[in-house]
Amino acid sequence: VFLALPHGLAAEYAIPFVKGGLKVIDISADFRLKSTEKYKFYYKKNHPAPEMLETAVYGLPELRRSDIAEASLIACPGCYPTSILLPSIPLLKNGLVSSEGIIASSMSGVTGAGRKVDSPYIFPECNESLRAYAPAGHRHLPEIEQELAFAVGRKEVKMNFVPHLVPVNRGINSTLFFNMEPGCSVEKIEEAYREAYSREYFARVLKAGRMPDTKNVTMTNFCEMGFSCDEHTGKVIVAGTVDNLTKGASGQAVQCMNIIFGIEESEGLI
Amino acid sequence: VFLALPHGLAAEYAIPFVKGGLKVIDISADFRLKSTEKYKFYYKKNHPAPEMLETAVYGLPELRRSDIAEASLIACPGCYPTSILLPSIPLLKNGLVSSEGIIASSMSGVTGAGRKVDSPYIFPECNESLRAYAPAGHRHLPEIEQELAFAVGRKEVKMNFVPHLVPVNRGINSTLFFNMEPGCSVEKIEEAYREAYSREYFARVLKAGRMPDTKNVTMTNFCEMGFSCDEHTGKVIVAGTVDNLTKGASGQAVQCMNIIFGIEESEGLI
Amino acid sequence: VFLALPHGLAAEYAIPFVKGGLKVIDISADFRLKSTEKYKFYYKKNHPAPEMLETAVYGLPELRRSDIAEASLIACPGCYPTSILLPSIPLLKNGLVSSEGIIASSMSGVTGAGRKVDSPYIFPECNESLRAYAPAGHRHLPEIEQELAFAVGRKEVKMNFVPHLVPVNRGINSTLFFNMEPGCSVEKIEEAYREAYSREYFARVLKAGRMPDTKNVTMTNFCEMGFSCDEHTGKVIVAGTVDNLTKGASGQAVQCMNIIFGIEESEGLI
């Protein structure tokens, strides 16, 4: 049984279902974090079901497919984390980049705020406007750091994440800056991505030096990534693009459901 | 005598004028760099007048007003460098942030490419599109690094600069990431900016924690800046916004001319 | 056998196929007009295959389904004619409006010009710009007049059609002005539309007084229509919206192919 629950009330509704033996796919933020302290810090309230946090699986299919298949409670990540985690994890897991000093500079279309009717979101305020917001402490930051930490053996990861609001309807681009580790090279990065994503339907990596464009992923469930190595500073610059209204929580939820049911993962998504 | 010269041929034309005793304000890239090696590396040709590089003054009025007043050859910076240098210099000069590991993530409207008629710039390719480009080695990088180096006593500065193309006509936002030095605080940063810009007509700094929006500077010669300190990572996040068609080379050139003539600096610009 | 042919060369290529007994679905303008004089006047050359014009069927499925099913040569209309003909024909056929003094004021997204790389189509020229073009004598006019004439018993129809270029990627809205005939009423119009389109998958008519929005049809093969009666002037105002990249020639071609093959008409289109 599949159940997509709205933010906030999600935990409350999910508890009886999970206890009753149903499988729950949650698209709210309630079960993404493992730490009740971080939940309290970022969401300003006590977590309503701390005992369920350990069983919840972070629902990013490209990284947790086998866990998702078995899970009773799946917490699907939203759009910003997806655009950051997919291009980051293979580099960290393979030790090609450092987990220190990571920086994510993201841009999002206005539907990232849902259909919020508020003055910053009316057309004349957004059109012909570019602006950073929430430069420190965005709510998506702790789940990104948590998942990056898992990729490096649970060593703590602290990073910067600055989102920007830009005048498109749909689409997120996250540009990431990593410090290269010794031995890192274009070929090693290509190999890491190939290993991670060559068999993934919804993850595409461009050839070295080419950066992705959100218009190639909008209206789809794809994540397109690109990277470039900068000898000058010893950084790898990586960009990940997704359609925030698809390969955010909702498209991911359908993908998870397909995995649970053992059917074609792209069913209903292409 | 005022002379605005186009890119490329600028040096050739400027030489006889300067030698003849005229004052030249150049909006091309020909006299911005002090290093002929860097000129050759980034512009792929030998510099046609290396002997004039030392006398040329980098025409950013807020930082070089007295030099500009006396100069015979002024090289006005373009839009990206302006949006990065104005918010950076006061922090570096006052030792509040490190000159190592600086990262600039910029977004520019499509007029940043001039009126270039090429397929990446037609409306359907730009509208509803977000993309990083030239993630390493953009031509504006060496002049930014050069000017930042001057701010820290000519110590070499190497940084990352990644521009992005976004669907607005005008406007640049540069979001910058700096490592805080010991002793850096919100108050110290406010003080540094106040000292640098409180008497500047065209430089505006928002109060701590507020980030600027390009729509507040488009169609003007203003640079609006904001900053936020992130305790979590020890970074200062700074954003600078300008209208690329004004407070790029052209508005700057008018401002420089006003300084040379000793008239109101805002003449013709408001 | 299905064959989609580009503009210009279409007639030349189509002739041998049709003569060889194949069914041709043409998305160029070559077989839309019945009159070789009008073809010459609007396309500035002699028609290469006048003998085939009578057999060609105008491929607008909602109006010519049975003819399309039998045809050997189908000429699919483009986006402007579709947005105008679908809302017009039921009113004219039922004598509710006059065939004299019809006016069509249309707006089109920039992809209406294809991927043309020319200065009027670069982003800075289109964004924040609204402009009429080809106010008299647009090439799509004669086929619109021809099809409206068929709807009123081949009486000649002369109308105005003024297209406008507006800064969206996709979408056409045509607003039409008709003189009401005696006996015309909101109810009669509703009845005419119901009769014409209640069983049509891709044609939707809004309730009286509500006007359509292109964003509800973009990325689809639907045509959405609305109307309003103006007692003050005795006019009916009608608007038709389509996605120019779908329910223009290409979506129509797929729909025609489905009809020929006797399969579900929406196959491949939803």
Place this chain on the structure above:
Amino acid sequence: VFLALPHGLAAEYAIPFVKGGLKVIDISADFRLKSTEKYKFYYKKNHPAPEMLETAVYGLPELRRSDIAEASLIACPGCYPTSILLPSIPLLKNGLVSSEGIIASSMSGVTGAGRKVDSPYIFPECNESLRAYAPAGHRHLPEIEQELAFAVGRKEVKMNFVPHLVPVNRGINSTLFFNMEPGCSVEKIEEAYREAYSREYFARVLKAGRMPDTKNVTMTNFCEMGFSCDEHTGKVIVAGTVDNLTKGASGQAVQCMNIIFGIEESEGLI
């Protein structure tokens, strides 16, 4: 003394000022209509000061300069009427076109709705959207008809006016359709416009056959017009463009103030 008053309360505030001998420039709709019946019909309330309607002067400087100079109460027209009246009046006054069957199809940027915070105006609802609204009975219609009637000797004028909302910040284009009267020609139209506007600072007429683009007037107080004669249907197609935030009520109010004070009409407007 100059006073710009907001919509609604304007009449109430203006009365004592006018009675006290001050000159009032009103940018609300309260004194635009001469007919209290039409005011009641379109604004749904009784007019609060019917005795002042006859003295009020319609504040369109290009058409009423001498009246404005003497007036004690000036009612500045908004953006739609300005974009329609300026291109229409010279044609009607010179008998070149009929006052019957006039049609205006207008497009407006979203700031035409002010800074209204409501769901139809949020970015994702407006961006990539084209829609007609208020196809019959828009509040600006009666003042347009009234002023056109004055141009033809107070004969009643009934016309259609359909506005459309399009995704730009600023700018209005009104495309108008007129029936040509016998004797009308391109030369006669050019002469009529030349006579009306060749000495007007803020009115520009393009040469025959060229249509205006809103981007050439946005951020200015100019009205740019173009026309084309269509022999095929006997219509003249005319387009007028203005910046709705300038050459609507507010820019007009400044222009009127300059006239009253006898100073340069463009003062504060260029």
